[in-house]
Structures are given as structure tokens and as C-alpha cells.
Amino acid sequence: MKFTRFEADNYVYTGVLEESIIKEISGDMYGDWEYTGRVYNADEVKMLAPLKPNQVIGIGANFVAHQGDLPDTLPEIPVFFFKPTSSVIGPEENIVIPENIESVKFESELAVVIGKEAKDVSPEDILDYVFGYTIGNDVTAPQYFHEAGHWTIGKSFDTFTPLGPVIETKLDPSSIHVEARLNDEEKQNSPTSLMIVPIKEMISYLTKVMTLKPGDVILTGSPVGAEMVGDGGVIECEIKEIGTLKNTFKAVGKKAGVS
Secondary structure: OEEEEEEEOOEEEEEEEEOOEEEEEEEOOOOOEEEEEEEEEHHHOEEOOOOOOOEEEEEOOOEOOOHHHOOOOOOOOOOEEEEOHHHEEOOOOEEEEOOOOOOEEOOEEEEEEEOOOEOOOOOOOHHHHEEEEEEEEOOEOHHHOOOOOOOHHHHHOOOOEEEEEEEEOOOOHHHOEEEEEEOOEEEEEEEHHHEOOOHHHHHHHHHHHOOEOOOEEEEOOOOOOOOEEOOOOEEEEEEOOOEEEEEEEEEOOOOOOOO
16 A cells, blocks of 8 residues: 555645545555545645655665675664654655755665554564655765764755655565656666665664664665766655655755855
8 A cells, every 4th residue: 555645725644545546635644544535636636755754764785786695694783873753754846955065965765664663673573664665865965074974964954854745555665666766867766675784684683782762763774876966966765666756946045165
């Protein structure tokens, strides 16, 4: 099923997308819900990020270019980071390039949405705790990375985490391609088999550290090919089984201070 959030008549609703029709639902998307009977045309509503995340966790540098580049052993401590929920936007919204800089980097990613509380879960069982999958764009301003290696500021600006267009609950994450087109030119196209830390191991590792809860979003890493983008660039992040997440980069001006 394809779950989504949308705005119509100045109200925000949750629904299930079936081709071009959205069937509104009420209740807990992760648990007990039911159809309300109201139906909307997807072309006549504003599509939003398909959820309001509880928290957003990303993993860094998790793709290689070729199968032969995969390491023989997994990293002992993978590089994880948090992104603020205030950075989340939906399809067709502008990604705002901060003042002082001229460009930021797109990073198309598969995003995992947790559906059940998970603590100390094995890789073999972890997908039972996943509600579904969406597309994320881990927008990054490397100009704001700290010289000591900290990434938080460069990942945290408002609009830096587009999500959408839907949460697909029926998906095999091991058999998909993560793609991106910048101004209609393909920049990224990699299978998830090129992940250094596979999805099952990634999420399981996190449950050894923290309790994951419904609505947590995990960005699973971006393929080789991400680039810096300036004002007016149009990015389309795509996973064919989920859809296309399209956003436009918009500059707000440049002032002295950061280069």
C-alpha cells in the first residue's frame, strides 16, 4: 500500500494512494486505521511529506561504485548522524540554499520508516519492525562541516530533508535502485546491493544503541554521483517502486561570512 499525507481545503489528511485516487483514512497509520469513505483526486491536492517523523537518522558514506569495492568486513562503528525534524519538507517544495553560500549537495536515498518499537532486534528479524519505505533527499551544505569532522550544522538547515511522495509498505529493499536526475540528467543510479552496511544490519545496529519507535525515519545512504547544485536546479530522486520526489533549489541571497 502507498500511504501519503496531503492538504486539501486547508486541512491535512492521511490517505492511501491508488493510481490517481487518494482514499482518506482515519486512526493510527502504524496500527488501527480505517477508510473514511472520502476520496480525493491526487492531481487536485497538495502532496506533503508522507509522515511527520519522530526522528530522522542518517548513515554516512554508505555506497561504493562497484561490487568489487565492497569491504570484506562491516565497519565496527558505522557513521550515523541525526537530522532535525524541522528540516523535513514534501514533494515540489523548494530546497532553500542558505545565505552566504551558492550551492548545496543533493543525496538521493532510500528511507526506512519504523512501524513498531524496536530494541535489540537481530538482523534476521528487523524487517518485521519496518512499516514501509519512502524516498529521502539528504541535502547537505558541506561548507558548514566543522573542521573536526562534525556534520550536524551542514545537515540541519530548514528544507534539507525532503521526503516522499508516499510510504510504500510492500517493497523488497534488497532489489531496488536508488536514482537521481538533476535538470533531467541522470546523476545517480545504484542498486542497494552496493551498500557498505546493508539495511538489515544497519537498523539492527541502531536497535542495539537506542530504542527505535514508530515514525522514526532512517536514511540509508546515497549512491555515488551526488553533486553540488545552485539556484534553480531541479532534482528528481526516484525509486521506481515508490515514485519520484521532485524539488527545486532556491537561493535566498549571499552575504559575507562563510565561503
